[in-house]
Structure formats: structure tokens, C-alpha cells
Amino acid sequence: MQTTALAGAAAAIGQTGSLPKRPLGKTGLDVSILGVGGYHLGTADSDDTAARIVDEAIDNGINFFDNAWEYHEGLSEERMGKALAGKRDKVVLMTKVCTHGRDAGTAMQQLEQSLVRLRTDHLDVWQIHEVVYDDDPDKIFRPEGAIEALARAKQQGKVRFVGFTGHKDPDIHLKMLSHNYAFDTIQMPLNILDSTYARSFHHLVLPEAQKQGIAVLGMKSLGGSGEPVMKGAYTAEEGLRYAMSIPGVAVTISGMESLDVLHQNLAVARGFDPLPVKQLSDLAERCRQFASDGRYELFKTTKKYDGDLGRQQHGFPTAEELPA
Amino acid sequence: MPSGEIITRQLGRTDIHVSALTLGGHHLGNTKSEQESLRIVDEALDGGITSFDNCWEYHLGATEIIVGKALKGKRDRAIVMSKVCTHGRDKDLAMQMLEQSLKRLQTDHLDIWQIHGVTFYNDPDLFIRPNGAAEALTLAKKQGKVRAVGFTGHKDPRIHMAMLNTKFPFDTCQFPLNPLDSGFRSFEQTVLPECNRRGIAVLGMKPMGGTGDMITKGVVTAEECLRYAMSLPVATTVAGVDKLEVLHQNLAVAQSFKKMEPGEMQSLRDRVKEYSGDGRFELYKTSIKYDNPEARLAHGFPLDAKSVEVQEMISATKNDGHSFKTMPPPPK
Numbered sequence: 001m002q003t004t005a006l007a008g009a010a011a012a013i014g015q016t017g018s019l020p021k022r023p024l025g026k027t028g029l030d031v032s033i034l035g036v037g038g039y040h041l042g043t044a045d046s047d048d049t050a051a052r053i054v055d056e057a058i059d060n061g062i063n064f065f066d067n068a069w070e071y072h073e074g075l076s077e078e079r080m081g082k083a084l085a086g087k088r089d090k091v092v093l094m095t096k097v098c099t100h101g102r103d104a105g106t107a108m109q110q111l112e113q114s115l116v117r118l119r120t121d122h123l124d125v126w127q128i129h130e131v132v133y134d135d136d137p138d139k140i141f142r143p144e145g146a147i148e149a150l151a152r153a154k155q156q157g158k159v160r161f162v163g164f165t166g167h168k169d170p171d172i173h174l175k176m177l178s179h180n181y182a183f184d185t186i187q188m189p190l191n192i193l194d195s196t197y198a199r200s201f202h203h204l205v206l207p208e209a210q211k212q213g214i215a216v217l218g219m220k221s222l223g224g225s226g227e228p229v230m231k232g233a234y235t236a237e238e239g240l241r242y243a244m245s246i247p248g249v250a251v252t253i254s255g256m257e258s259l260d261v262l263h264q265n266l267a268v269a270r271g272f273d274p275l276p277v278k279q280l281s282d283l284a285e286r287c288r289q290f291a292s293d294g295r296y297e298l299f300k301t302t303k304k305y306d307g308d309l310g311r312q313q314h315g316f317p318t319a320e321e322l323p324a
Numbered sequence: 325m326p327s328g329e330i331i332t333r334q335l336g337r338t339d340i341h342v343s344a345l346t347l348g349g350h351h352l353g354n355t356k357s358e359q360e361s362l363r364i365v366d367e368a369l370d371g372g373i374t375s376f377d378n379c380w381e382y383h384l385g386a387t388e389i390i391v392g393k394a395l396k397g398k399r400d401r402a403i404v405m406s407k408v409c410t411h412g413r414d415k416d417l418a419m420q421m422l423e424q425s426l427k428r429l430q431t432d433h434l435d436i437w438q439i440h441g442v443t444f445y446n447d448p449d450l451f452i453r454p455n456g457a458a459e460a461l462t463l464a465k466k467q468g469k470v471r472a473v474g475f476t477g478h479k480d481p482r483i484h485m486a487m488l489n490t491k492f493p494f495d496t497c498q499f500p501l502n503p504l505d506s507g508f509r510s511f512e513q514t515v516l517p518e519c520n521r522r523g524i525a526v527l528g529m530k531p532m533g534g535t536g537d538m539i540t541k542g543v544v545t546a547e548e549c550l551r552y553a554m555s556l557p558v559a560t561t562v563a564g565v566d567k568l569e570v571l572h573q574n575l576a577v578a579q580s581f582k583k584m585e586p587g588e589m590q591s592l593r594d595r596v597k598e599y600s601g602d603g604r605f606e607l608y609k610t611s612i613k614y615d616n617p618e619a620r621l622a623h624g625f626p627l628d629a630k631s632v633e634v635q636e637m638i639s640a641t642k643n644d645g646h647s648f649k650t651m652p653p654p655p656k
Contacts, residue, residue: 298626
């Protein structure tokens with residue numbers, strides 16, 4: 001009887017549009033399958049819009065919030081901090097540290113700034129941002145490198161879980177994982193085109209992360225700026241459904257700069273049932289022709305998505321000098 | 325510049341011999357005047373350079389026209405190369421481009437004809453597919469219009485390896501070779517030994533990183549770069565020249581060339597290591613800045629309005645909404 005009642009309750013929640021949750025790896029946390037990307041809160045047309053996006057997201061069951069120290073020079077974190085005032089305990093809050101090869105001391109300073117901007121005394125997840133240069137893993141793991149800050153911050157109780165992110169090349173992610181460091185999370189681009197591209201995070205990195213028991217955070221379900229959608233490779237709904245259906249993904253982070261986009265995403269994510277594996281591979285095959293040269297995954301194939309701070313630390317021309 | 329000699333080497337398994345230094349084609353479109361470009365070719369030939377690189381798409385054909393003009397009456401003293409720019413498109417287009425290259429270069433045959441800009445992961449599949457550009461290489465050779473065939477690219481050794489693994493009988497293979505390459509997605513460490521093993525002649529390019537950034541920023545000297553690249557097991561090293569004085573410097577190194585000792589090469593690799601690991605001086609590997617508009621269009625990548633070649637394209641169409649049909653005039 002009890003089982004039936006529970007099943008009935010679950011169905012009722014589905015009808016009223018509850019957002020499914022999944023375990024965040026071995027952390028003991030449960031996260032909504034859809035997360036709010038921090039970058040786009042900085043491109044929202046006003047502080048007010050950003051606050052309403054965060055509010056409505058929470059009201060509709062989203063509990064995962066992404067950010068980074070360097071997004072819009074702190075504006076994304078400030079907007080999120082303001083909007084989360086009084087609701088901090090309802091969310092799993094993540095931000096990223098942007099050393100780009102610099103040392104643990106720099107990382108700890110950035111952490112303090114992130115905490116102030118986000119108006120909290122701790123982060124749930126703290127990740128090393130934008131590991132996209134081939135020599136980043138060596139710099140991160142050197143003595144006094146950023147990796148030491150992760151442990152220090154955890155020990156000080158300022159962060160609960162740690163990980164890293166990047167959008168460039170599976171080999172760089174694998175090099176990070178080869179250290180067998182106890183990462184709790186790992187973030188990577190996961191979308192329809194990635195799955196059939198030669199340098200696929202889905203096929204090359206996700207299995208290794210799962211083997212190490214690391215929670216997988218997916219991003220760039222629509223190619224970073226919606227390129228595949230605008231060019232007709234797949235629809236926004238297909239893109240999001242696919243990303244959230246990949247077995248092993250905890251949460252799919254989506255940038256939402258307007259309430260419209262939030263509403264569209266919620267419509268897909270409410271009561272979501274993952275697509276069967278066969279349907280996933282059919283969709284990937286259908287889009288293969290757009291995937292094979294990386295034309296709509298410009299974060300892998302060009303400099304377009306590599307931030308100025310990382311470029312500066314690595315001696316690369318600025319985004320203005322070298323757009324792609 | 326007094327005339328001089330540069331050692332020549334056999335081009336892999338072919339009976340062609342090339343000078344150890346080759347004059348790059350692209351930079352001939354970046355000189356101050358056509359006059360200077362013509363003089364560069366002239367003086368190069370007198371200085372012992374016998375091989376001349378080029379490409380169908382460089383400056384919309386302008387550099388092929390320059391080399392054709394400069395070598396008039398001297399064609400038999402030179403090894404003339406060019407490249408075909410199908411970027412995944414078919415055999416027929418390749419053959420049309422070949423006819424245009426021959427006309428611009430004022431010759432009835434090319435000594436080396438290579439697939440240009442193999443840059444994207446699906447290029448090897450597109451190349452070897454039925455009716456792909458591979459068939460044009462075979463046909464052009466059979467027709468006697470080209471003597472040796474190969475491919476070039478500057479992006480990723482993995483793509484070069486995939487090309488080699490199509491099993492097409494390439495005579496030549498061109499890729500970046502310089503001291504910084506050895507520490508970053510290195511062609512030297514992977515593709516070079518594989519070509520050597522297969523008897524495919526290697527044409528090293530970008531000995532100074534293409535732009536010379538590694539020199540102007542003080543990481544290496546031009547002479548070190550050139551000597552390093554020429555000391556590797558290659559047939560020739562392609563270096564672009566946009567000023568007579570640069571030609572003179574290169575000739576001085578090449579005419580008195582003595583191979584670097586392995587120890588000297590290793591200490592150079594070690595010295596530049598801190599600058600090579602992230603590809604900051606090899607933007608052709610890490611960005612699409614050096615991918616020509618033809619390649620980007622064929623592969624659906626965005627164009628860069630600031631690029632010289634895109635501006636040339638726009639000016640060639642006279643903004644009338646039609647693609648250019650006739651050959652544009654060479655640059656001023």
C-alpha cells in the first residue's frame with residue numbers, strides 16, 4: 001500500500017511540474033537535472049531580470065547554481081549573491097576559481113572575493129575554471145599550484161566539494177584525471193555534436209570520470225551560443241533533452257539570460273524522462289554531418305570562448321586581437 | 325646579394341631534387357610592391373633556392389601570378405609547387421583549380437601539387453571518399469600535369485596521421501617544424517618519424533612560427549630557427565619572405581648551412597620549453613586565425629572580417645553580390 005501511495009505522489013508531482021533531482025556523485029547532495037549558468041546572469045538586461053531568473057528558478061525546483069570568479073568581472077557573482085539572499089540554504093552553490101596557472105595564494109584570494117560577492121560563508125562546489133591550455137594540468141598540480149588551494153579551502157570549511165572545468169580538449173581533462181586526485185566534480189561540454197566529434201568528451205572523458213566516481217556536470221548543450229540551433233542542426237528542445245539524458249550526467253548547466261529562456265528550459269525539464277539510449281544515438285547520427293569538423297563547437301576548435309584572463313596568463317593575444 | 329649555392333636533397337622516393345631552403349608563396353603577397361616580390365623570386369633563384377612554394381588560394385591567386393611572371397624563361401631551373409584548395413570538396417573542383425594554377429604559374433606542369441590546409445577532423449574522410457580530392461591527385465599525375473603529390477596542414481598531428489592512414493600513396497607531406505613545435509602537439513615528435521618511416525618527403529614550414537612572433541618577442545633568433553628546421557630529417561624547409569633583407573638573411577644561413585648537432589638541438593628545445601607548452605607562439609594550432617576563408621567557408625566556420633584575405637575577397641566581388649569570376653589583379 002505504501003509503495004502505491006508513494007508512486008501516486010510521485011506521479012502527482014510530475015503533473016504539477018516537479019523537477020527531477022539526481023545525486024551529485026558521491027557528495028550526498030541531490031541536484032536538479034537543470035542548473036542555472038552564471039555567465040548569462042551577467043548578460044541579462046538588468047539586475048532585476050537576473051534576480052527574477054534566480055527567484056523563479058528556485059520556485060520551480062532548480063537548486064543548482066553555477067558561477068565563476070571572472071564572469072563579467074564579478075557582476076555575475078554579485079547578482080547571484082543578491083538574488084540568493086535569504087535563500088542560500090535552498091541551493092547547491094558552485095563557483096570557479098580563475099588562476100589560469102597561477103598559485104594557490106591567488107586562488108585563496110579569489111575564493112574570499114567570491115564568498116563576499118555571493119554573500120555566503122561557504123561554497124558547496126568550487127572548481128578550477130577553464131582548464132583549456134595543454135600545460136594547465138602541469139601548472140595546477142605543481143607544488144604551490146591551485147590544486148593545493150582546493151584542499152586548503154576544504155580544510156578551512158569554506159568549500160565542501162571541489163572539481164574543475166574546461167571546454168577545449170578531452171586530452172586535457174584526461175591529463176587532469178591522470179593525477180588520481182580526489183575530485184568530487186568535473187564539468188565538460190556535453191551535447192549532440194560532441195558525441196560524434198573526434199574529440200568527444202562524452203566518449204573519452206565521461207567514462208573515466210564515472211570510473212573514478214566523480215560527479216559529471218554537463219554544459220554547452222546548445223554549442224555555447226546556440227549556433228547549432230540557429231543553423232538548423234537541432235532544436236533547443238532536442239539539445240537540452242539530449243544533454244540531460246546522457247547516462248551519468250548529474251546536472252546540465254544552461255545559461256539563461258531572460259525569463260523566456262528559463263521558461264522554455266523548465267518546460268523541457270519538468271517531469272523529465274531521459275530519452276532511451278537508442279534515441280540518443282539516432283539523434284547524434286542525424287546531426288553527425290554538422291559535428292565532424294567542429295563548426296558548431298567553436299569552444300573546441302577556435303579561441304572564441306577562451307576568456308581574456310586565461311589568455312593574458314598564457315601570453316595569448318586578447319579576444320579583440322584574436323577573436324577566434 | 326651575390327649569387328651562391330644551397331645544398332639540394334632528393335624529394336623522398338621521387339627523382340626530384342629540391343634546395344634545402346624553399347621560398348614560401350604566401351608572403352610574396354605581403355611585400356611593399358609587385359616589383360619587390362619579383363626581385364625576391366629572382367634573387368632567391370640566383371642565391372641557390374630552386375624550389376618555390378605556392379597555393380591556389382593565396383591572395384586569391386596573386387602570388388601564383390607573381391611567381392609565374394618571375395620564373396618566365398627560367399621555369400626549367402625551378403621546382404614549382406602549388407596547392408589545391410578543395411577543403412573537402414570534390415575531384416572536379418580540384419582539377420579546375422589545377423588548370424587555374426598552371427595558367428597563373430605559366431607552366432604546363434607542377435613539380436609538386438599538394439592538398440592545402442588539411443585542418444579539420446573530417447578532412448581525411450572527405451579527401452579519400454569516392455570522387456574526393458584524392459582522385460584528382462591520381463588523375464593529374466597520370467595526365468602528366470603534376471610530378472609529385474602530397475598534403476599540407478598546420479593544425480594537429482592527429483589529423484596528419486589520419487591522412488597518412490588513408491593509405492593514399494603520398495610523395496610529400498608538409499607541416500610546421502620549429503623549436504617550439506617540439507614541445508606542443510608536436511609534428512616533429514609524431515608525423516616526422518612516420519613520414520621518414522614511409523619514405524614520404526617532408527617539407528617543413530613555419531620555421532619561425534609563421535609570423536616571426538617568437539623572434540620579435542625574443543624567445544629565439546631567426547638563425548636558430550632556420551638552422552634547427554633545416555637540421556631535421558626533411559627534404560626542404562619552406563620559409564616565407566616579405567622583404568629583400570629577410571631573403572638575404574635566410575640565404576646567408578642556408579648557403580653556409582651546417583647541421584646542428586643533436587645536443588645543440590636538444591638544448592634549444594629545452595630552452596624554449598616554458599614558452600611552448602600552451603601554444604602561445606603557434607596560433608595556427610590553437611586558433612583559426614590562419615585558416616583561410618576558403619577553408620572556413622567550405623567547412624561552415626565563421627569568417628573574420630579583419631583578415632586580409634576576406635577583405636581581398638570582398639573587394640574582388642566589388643560588392644555586387646556575386647562571387648568573383650575573373651582573376652583579380654595582383655596586389656599593388
